[in-house]
Amino acid sequence: MASAVPSASDGGKEFLGHPRGLFILFFAEMWERFSYYGMRALLIFYLTKHWLFSDGDASVIYGAYTALVYITPVLGGYLADKYLGQRKAVLFGGIILTIGHGLMAFEGTGGQGDPTINIFWLALAFIIVGSGFLKGNISTIVGQLYPRTDVRRDGAYTIFYMGINLGSLLGVAIAGYLGENIGWSYGFGAAGVGMLLGLIVFVIGKPLLLGKAEPRDPALLKKPVAGIPLEWLLYGIGIASIGVIWVLIQYQSVVGTLLLVSGLALLGYILYIAATQLPKDARDRIFVIIFLLMLQPVFWGLFEQAGAGISLFTDRHVDREFLGWTIPTTWFQSVNAAFILLLGPVFATLWTKMGRRGIEPSTPAKFGYAIVFVGLGFLLLVWGAQAFGVENATPFYLIILLYLLHTMGELCLSPVGLSAMNRLAPSHMAGLIMGAWFFATAGGNFIAGQISKATGAENATEGESAKQLFLDIWTNVGWIAVGVGVAVLVVAPFVKRLMHLDTLTDDPDHAMAGEREIGEPKAAGFDTRGETLPPR
Secondary structure, eight states: OOOOSOOGGGTOOEETTEEHHHHHHHHHHHHHHHHHHHHHHHHHHIIIIISOOOHHHHHHHHHHHHHHHHHTHHHHHHHIIIIIOHHHHHHHHHHHHHHHHHHTTOOOSOSTTOTTHHHHHHHHHHHHHHHHHHHHHHHHHHHHTSOTTOTTHHHHHHHHHHHHHHHHHHHIIIIIHHHHHTOHHHHHHHHHHHHHHHHHHHHHTGGGGTTTTOOSOHHHHHSEETTEEHHHHHHHHHHHHHHHHHHHTTOHHHHHHHHHHHHHHHHHHHHHHHHHHSOHHHHHHHHHHHHHHHHHHHHHHHHGGGGTHHHHHHHHHEEOEETTEEOOGGGGGHHHHHHHHHHHHHHHHHHHHHHHTTOOOOHHHHHHHHHHHHHHHHHHHHHHHHHHOTTSOEEHHHHHHHHHHHHHHHHHHHHHHHHHHHHHSOGGGHHHHHHHHHHHHHHHHHHHHHHHHHTOGGGOOTTOOHHHHHHHHHHHHHHHHHHHHHHHHHHHHHHHHTTOGGGOOOOTTTOOTTOOOTTOOOOTTBOTTSOBOOOO
16 A cells, blocks of 8 residues: 655645644644643642652752753754754654653652652653753754745744643643642653653654754764764763753752853854854844843743742642632643643734734734733732732632733743744754753743742741732732833834844755745745735
């Protein structure tokens, strides 16, 4: 029987107007996020209720873990760009992740004196390194399926982002419920099964990637280095790094220093390449990328309270009763994913329609709106909690409204930012820039841990309730975010000019097989640069 799987030679058949490879990436990432968010929903409670860490210590561990998850894509992106190619890097990362989630199922008896905690640290190290090879690179493959000026790019990343959040929704609902109500090992075990399914989907779907994301020089990978083929030596480096991360995750203060020093080094390296190797327009686009990267920690530092401070607040200070049933605390982390699935198509359509009329906000402006929304989410929660009385339980719908505003901010920043990184970066820096995107996200996650640490119950002063401490800190960070967001909106028009959209062109590394033949009419409503035009 003839295979129904398309090859690069058949022109790359499409589904719903997009390359079918996009949907392989969609489902692979969906299951990977099922595992990650399912485990993340349980982590702060696992740390405080099973391993018996204080709120502050648990928050710092949470922040360091999530920060390292987003640091390691720099290494994974570099190795993929230089040697492995994104597909091999994703495959290797998926294997390491599957092992890590399997190790999370070993819970021991609990308490910090239980030697099983060392397996827990090792599991986190496997997950961190696996994410480094997978996360940034699978996002880069999405961009490689399209020419750089293809008008479908933002829509593609929004579809991909919906896969992320579908996985998050299912992971939190299933793994969170099992972990909270049946046993920690059941919740973490479900996350491991999800990761295995994602790996299987990616392997089976390889033909639909149309030969994209392969090594630049396959022969180089076979050359021996110290008697070992280079490819296997690179995998060995990845495995060895698990040991380094195993140490770092246990000494969280080192992670903050690592972020600062390596972050400055990374920015310096990117600026050095821009100054010495790139023409003016491409160099200016690098400046825009750096501007957007610097806004990441502000947004994610507040947004990522979801897995730490907001979860602890919801568990202790929110009335979770609904029709006589107590809603599991972990399930509130799925609200964001549900809103993404509901609002993702709305925002994608909104950007397209506004673009056709020439009124779509620029990428920097969308970042400004995102930061305003995340700040307003905290201010709304604080005002509502104070209105109902600090001494009373806060209605759960205020948490849902907070997630609504945070989700609107996320849709203005995350899929848009992923698309901008891939679109504005020179092709030979694509993996590095995507890694830098996740590195900046790491900074936000570390800051999130520090903010959550400050809200820990042990920090409440005499006469101050633990709940009031939450509200005081969230008031301050909320107003700071709104101020930063407004400032970004003011400078956005000037930053947009540095993007030089009028000189942005396609290159062979971004074009997909079977793209429009010379002489074929371009899509109505778009010019040759892929920019949207106002209606005639």
